[in-house]
Amino acid sequence: MAYSLPDLPYGYDALEPFVDTQTMAIHHGKHHAAYVSNVNTAVAKFPELAGLGIEDLNRRVGTPHLPSDIATAVRNNGGGHWNHNFFWNIMCAPSSSSGPGGELKAAVEAAFGSVDEMKQRFNAAAAARFGSGWAWLVLTPEGKLEITSTPNQDNPLMASLVEAPGAPVLGLDVWEHAYYLRYQNRRPEYISAWWNVVNWEQANDFYKAAAKPRA
Structure with missing residues (x-):
């Protein structure tokens, strides 16, 4: 199953004035979305990885349990996806x-x-x-x-x-x-x-x- 961009647990303007609305919209809707798209493209080449959650996929980075062909793409984009999932949830109004x-x-x-x-x-x-x-x-x-x-x-x-x-x-x-x-x-x-x-x-x-x- 493909990874997906999560909804934020608050509006883009919820963290004002400390994190601005425009930054949140671009950060979530552009940067995070790109990580999701890119990690899905990488993982699609290896169906045996399809059932892994994003945390388990990150735990495989740097190990022999991740195909070398996509190791860098997963490290960068799978890492970006997990990191941002975590980041959105560790913040609030x-x-x-x-x-x-x-x-x-x-x-x-x-x-x-x-x-x-x-x-x-x-x-x-x-x-x-x-x-x-x-x-x-x-x-x-x-x-x-x-x-x-x-x-x-x-x-x-x-x-x-x-x-x-x-x-x-x-x-x-x-x-x-x-x-x-x-x-x-x-x-x-x-x-x-x-x-x-x-x-x-x-x-x-x-x-x-x-x-x-x-x-």
Whole structure:
């Protein structure tokens, strides 16, 4: 079954004034849509991959379980599709961004000393990512929260390619197309503004799911 562009869980204008309406419309309707189209084209060449969900497909990147003919296309476009699915869901209207709480807040304070310290380290990772990429808060397989960044459309599911593999809890897109219409070259300003639209309830759910013991 082909992958599809998901509907956003809010309107294109919902993240104003921190993420502008035009950026959201282009980002979702053009950039994300292109990743979906391109990964579908790649996977269609190998029917044995047709039943894989996008998360499982990403987990195959960098392994022998992905045909070499489409490895780069899947890494770039399958990564782009999964990353953006995650990104849309980790944001919400500013009025709904309630701040960290629950199990995630406790885990962040245990790992970093405070939520503010975690944010500072996350901001530094996002600002320091050269060129295009992402910043992540990840729960590693050992149960440790770590901050990392990845180039292009790589993500922590691609265990053999990244420094800190694991389950993403927070993720920030720092490609220029995510912020340039409003913030131009002021990436740190965009990073700081982004915290106003973080969906902390969803982040807590991602954390709890990742921390749940596997059978």
